[in-house]
Amino acid sequence: SAVISQKPSRDICQRGTSLTIQCQVDSQVTMMFWYRQQPGQSLTLIATANQGSEATYESGFVIDKFPISRPNLTFSTLTVSNMSPEDSSIYLCSVDHRGSTDTQYFGPGTRLTVL
Amino acid sequence: KNQVEQSPQSLIILEGKNCTLQCNYTVSPFSNLRWYKQDTGRGPVSLTIMTFSENTKSNGRYTATLDADTKQSSLHITASQLSDSASYICVVTLSGGYNKLIFGAGTRLAVHP
Numbered sequence: 596s597a598v599i600s601q602k603p604s605r606d607i608c609q610r611g612t613s614l615t616i617q618c619q620v621d622s623q624v625t626m627m628f629w630y631r632q633q634p635g636q637s638l639t640l641i642a643t644a645n646q647g648s649e650a651t652y653e654s655g656f657v658i659d660k661f662p663i664s665r666p667n668l669t670f671s672t673l674t675v676s677n678m679s680p681e682d683s684s685i686y687l688c689s690v691d692h693r694g695s696t697d698t699q700y701f702g703p704g705t706r707l708t709v710l
Numbered sequence: 711k712n713q714v715e716q717s718p719q720s721l722i723i724l725e726g727k728n729c730t731l732q733c734n735y736t737v738s739p740f741s742n743l744r745w746y747k748q749d750t751g752r753g754p755v756s757l758t759i760m761t762f763s764e765n766t767k768s769n770g771r772y773t774a775t776l777d778a779d780t781k782q783s784s785l786h787i788t789a790s791q792l793s794d795s796a797s798y799i800c801v802v803t804l805s806g807g808y809n810k811l812i813f814g815a816g817t818r819l820a821v822h823p
Binding site: 599636637638639640685687699700701702704706 | 744746752753755811814815816
């Protein structure tokens with residue numbers, strides 16, 4: 596299995612500011628993903644964080660709003676830029692851990708509130 | 711369109727009782743189906759995973775079934791406990807270059823004493 600930690604676990608931010616969320620995995624993984632979970636909703640994929648290249652964004656999400664870094668095989672960051680109250684969500688990091696039957700693991704999430 | 715639909719949206723049961731959650735999907739090409747449990751304020755945790763050829767999979771008091779012909783799955787919880795109160799999410803994986811997940815909206819289960 597893979598153990599995933601995220602920082603911060605929660606934050607309250609002002610409109611117009613940016614927040615960077617960190618995701619650390621205890622083993623090297625090929626694929627890392629960032630999801631958003633809006634209140635009362637299920638998870639929506641934001642992007643795939645690719646090591647050594649730009650992230651691949653899903654429809655409706657753009658790099659200027661959600662820049663992502665993936666400097667190595669165990670770490671990634673997601674920045675939520677120029678925040679508005681509509682960005683209030685839980686942001687989750689997920690990894691595809693090859694070698695295990697159940698390959699998709701999720702981090703504990705970062706609960707973001709934008710005032 | 712690839713979709714996963716879950717029912718009921720929410721459910722309240724008494725401690726010790728059994729319950730069954732439903733999942734219907736229209737996802738192709740199909741790789742596998744997972745049930746996740748998500749406690750409030752936490753990330754989802756995998757309960758079961760089933761491939762096309764598997765009909766049932768158990769994990770303690772949780773038993774998942776899969777009918778690939780009708781594209782239906784269920785999650786049965788036996789002898790419910792207060793700690794079972796959570797959202798249960800059905801997730802179908804598209805086969806392909808990487809595991810693209812299609813999420814259901816979840817069933818919110820409340821177990822009352």
